[in-house]
Amino acid sequence: MELGSRPEEPGRAFLVGSYVFGVIAGFVLGLYGVVLVASGPRPGGTLISVGLLLALIGNTGVALLVRWLTGTRLGAMIPLIGWIPIVLALAASRTEGDLLLKATVTGYLFLAVGVLAPVVVAVIGRARRGLTALPPVMERPRVPSR
Structure with missing residues (x-):
């Protein structure tokens, strides 16, 4: 690989599959997370x-x-598309008064940590591709000194 050249871009089907995986994984994490907030040692x-x-x-x-x-900052945020709706749906009280995610310190920490973790991953580090990726560093020719 030459200096300054970029690695080959992933195919569109691979990217779509990666994004769909992120949404489904976020949904599953939200579902299990809400159910398991009140359990533990x-x-x-x-x-x-x-x-x-x-x-x-x-x-x-x-x-x-x-x-x-995906190589993009957006990729880190995609799990929230599946996580937020299921968590909010399970946190809402029903007419019978049933509630899975109670207004406790643990419940609020679950919401805050669950949303902030992907945001921190998106912000830290450099993207390899996409709109927020930096162009590859090209080496300047050296000028001989006198």
Whole structure:
């Protein structure tokens, strides 16, 4: 590979598959995360929420994976398209009064961490392709000094 040349771009079908994977993974993480927010070990009476850990590790991991697959900053945000609607739907109370995501510190932390993890992944680092990618660095010819 020559200096300053870019690696070959992935095909359109691969990118579409990567984005669809990100949406589905975000949906699954949101569904399991809401259900598992209230469960987990309680050492010393303090809850270590499995759902909160899933939001932190899962949302970060999927955002990193989709960003790596697509090479764009948008790729890191795609899991939120599946995550946010299912979490908000399960957090809304029904007419019977049933509620899965309660207004507790753990519930609010789950929402904040779940949304901020992909945002942090999108902001940190440089994109390989897309509108936010920097052009490849080209080496300047050296001018002999006198």
